[in-house]
Amino acid sequence: xxxxxxxxxxxxxxxxxxxxxxxxxxxxxxxxxxxxxxxxxxxxxxxxxxxxxxxxxxxxxxxxxxxxxxxxxxxxxxxxxxxxxxxxxxxxxxxxxxxxxxxxxxxxxxxxxxxxxxxxxxxxxxxxxxxxxxxxxxxxxxxxxxxxxxxxxxxxxxxxxxxxxxxxxxxxxxxxxxxxxxxxxxxxxxxxxxxxxxxxxxxxxxxxxxxxxxxxxxxxxxxxxxxxxxxxxxxxxxxxxxxxxxxxxxxxxxxxxxxxxxxxxxxxxxxxxxxxxxxxxxxxxxxxxxxxxxxxxxxxxxxxxxxxx
Numbered sequence: 001x002x003x004x005x006x007x008x009x010x011x012x013x014x015x016x017x018x019x020x021x022x023x024x025x026x027x028x029x030x031x032x033x034x035x036x037x038x039x040x041x042x043x044x045x046x047x048x049x050x051x052x053x054x055x056x057x058x059x060x061x062x063x064x065x066x067x068x069x070x071x072x073x074x075x076x077x078x079x080x081x082x083x084x085x086x087x088x089x090x091x092x093x094x095x096x097x098x099x100x101x102x103x104x105x106x107x108x109x110x111x112x113x114x115x116x117x118x119x120x121x122x123x124x125x126x127x128x129x130x131x132x133x134x135x136x137x138x139x140x141x142x143x144x145x146x147x148x149x150x151x152x153x154x155x156x157x158x159x160x161x162x163x164x165x166x167x168x169x170x171x172x173x174x175x176x177x178x179x180x181x182x183x184x185x186x187x188x189x190x191x192x193x194x195x196x197x198x199x200x201x202x203x204x205x206x207x208x209x210x211x212x213x214x215x216x217x218x219x220x221x222x223x224x225x226x227x228x229x230x231x232x233x234x235x236x237x238x239x240x241x242x243x244x245x246x247x248x249x250x251x252x253x254x255x256x257x258x259x260x261x262x263x264x265x266x267x268x269x270x271x272x273x274x275x276x277x278x279x280x281x282x283x284x285x286x287x288x289x290x291x292x293x294x295x296x297x298x299x300x301x302x303x304x305x306x307x308x309x
Contacts, residue, residue: 001025001026001027001069001070001226001227002027002028002029002030002067002068002069003020003026003028003029003030003068003069003070003071003072003226004029004030004031004032004064004065004068004070004071004072005017005020005029005030005031005032005071005072005074006031006032006033006055006071006072006073006074006075006101007032007033007038007073007074007075007076008029008031008032008033008038008043008048008050008072008074009031009033009035009038009039009040009042009043009050010033010037010038010039010042010074010075011042011172011174011176011177011178011215012074012116012169012172012215012218012219013031013033013038013042013072013074013075014038014039014042014043014046014176015174015175015176015215015216015218015219016072016074016218016219016222016223017029017031017043017046017048018046018219019216019219019220019222019223020223020226021046021047021048023223023227025227026223026226026227028049029046029047029048029049030048030049030051030064030068031043031048031049031050031051032051032053032055032060032061032064032075033050033051033052033053033075034052034053034054034055034075035052037077037078037178037181039176039178042176051064055075055097055100055101056096056097056100058100058103058104061100061101061104062104062107062108065104065105065107065108065111066108068108068111069111069112069226069229070111070112070113070114070226070229071101071105071111071112071113071114072113072114072222072226073098073101073113073114073115073116074116075093075097075101076093076094076097076116076145076146076149077089077090077093077094077142077145078142079142080120080139080140080142080143080269080270080271080272081269081270081271082142083140083141083142083143083145083271084140084141084142084270084271087141090141090142090145091141091144091145091148093145094142094145094146094148094149095145095148095149095152098115098148098149098152098153099152101113101115102152102153102156102162102164105162106156106160106162110160110161110162110163112163112164112165112226112229112231113153113162113163113164113165114164114165114166114167114222114225114226115149115150115153115164115165115166115167116149116167116169117146117147117149117150117166117167117168117169117235118142118143118146118168118169119168119169119170119171119211119237119239119276119278120138120139120140120142120143120146120273121136121138121143121146121147121150121168121235122134122136122137122273122276123136123137123138123139123140123143123273124137124139124273125137128275128277129241129277129278129279129280130237130276130277130278130279131237131279131281131282132168132234132235132236132237132279132282133234139271139272139273140270140271142271143271149166150166150168150235151166153166154166154233154234154235157231157233158233163229163231164231165225165230165231165232165236166232166234166235166236167221167222167225167235167236167237167238168235168236168237168238168239168278169213169218169238169239170210170211170212170213170237170238170239170276170278171185171186171187171210171211171212171213171239171276172212172213172214172215172218173185173187173188173212173213173214173215173298173299173302174214174215174216174298174301174302174305175215175301175302175305176215176305177215177302179191179192179306180192186210186246186249187212187249187299187302188302188306189201190249190250190253191253191299191302191303191306192306194253194257194259194261195257195303195306195307198262199262199263199264200250200261200262200263200264201263201264201265201266202246202247202250202263202264202265202266203265203266203267203268203269203272204265204266204267204268204269204272205265206245206246206247206250206263206265207245207246207247208245208246208272208273208274208275209243209244209245209274209275209276209277210243210244210246210276211239211240211241211242211243211276211277211278212242212243212244212249212295212298213238213239213240213292214292214293214295214297214298214301215298216293216298216301217240217290217292217293217298218238220290221238221283221287221290222238224287224290225286225287230286230287232282232286234282236282236283236286237278237279237280237282237283238278238283239278239280239283240278240280240283240292241277241278241279241280242277242292242295243275243276243277244295249299250263252295252296252299253299253303256296256299256300256303257303
């Protein structure tokens with residue numbers, strides 16, 4: 001099977017390509033990435049075709065999607081703070097970009113398409129865990145753009161018979177996640193600061209919780225969805241209901257490194273939610289027996305990758 005991964009030179013995409021190449025049911029793997037945040041070196045040593053292009057380029061999508069058995073759409077502009085700084089850019093990349101991918105999937109013969117949404121769509125919705133039947137209340141332009149991503153995809157399934165799977169990611173972390181930009185996620189920021197002897201910045205009191213998911217678990221699940229052509233008429237959480245507060249993350253990192261870390265607290269960031277824990281029933285029904293990599297094991301592997309750079 002030929003698989004196309006948009007955003008495949010990025011953090012999750014490049015890890016996914018490694019999983020796909022390890023499976024005998026996968027033939028060609030084509031990556032479409034404009035390299036605005038993805039990195040060519042993330043794909044070093046992999047038997048993939050990298051097409052450097054924007055997903056708004058329809059002719060490129062048509063050429064790459066021809067003969068594909070599955071499209072995994074990961075290309076997006078991430079980060080809540082970045083979306084607040086540039087709402088229109090985030091909408092164009094995420095919502096309009098998804099629409100272009102879905103249209104191209106239709107033109108290619110209704111190719112099975114998996115899209116990446118986000119737990120941020122729950123926003124200010126009260127109650128834990130966050131189950132997929134809860135109302136959505138986005139608190140940032142990023143969250144709104146991801147809600148548009150998943151519902152464009154699901155609407156194409158309902159109205160146009162395009163087989164899709166919309167996965168809501170929760171705080172994915174692991175190797176190849178960048179730490180060297182203003183909008184870096186919390187785990188790479190913490191690990192990078194700790195290894196360089198710098199102070200870790202915690203926004204707020206540090207008691208906010210996140211359902212951290214190691215990238216190999218995410219990629220193994222997506223790969224299974226690709227091979228089994230899993231689709232669903234509703235969005236699906238891709239996390240395992242095991243939240244940690246940020247102070248516990250810091251303490252675990254101290255234990256892994258065997259050293260005390262310096263922490264400073266800054267004001268909470270606009271658009272950030274207080275608590276996030278995934279409901280898992282729908283995921284377990286679609287992917288029975290899936291076991292997540294434990295947080296500490298994932299953190300140890302992440303630290304090892306950062307040290308190896």
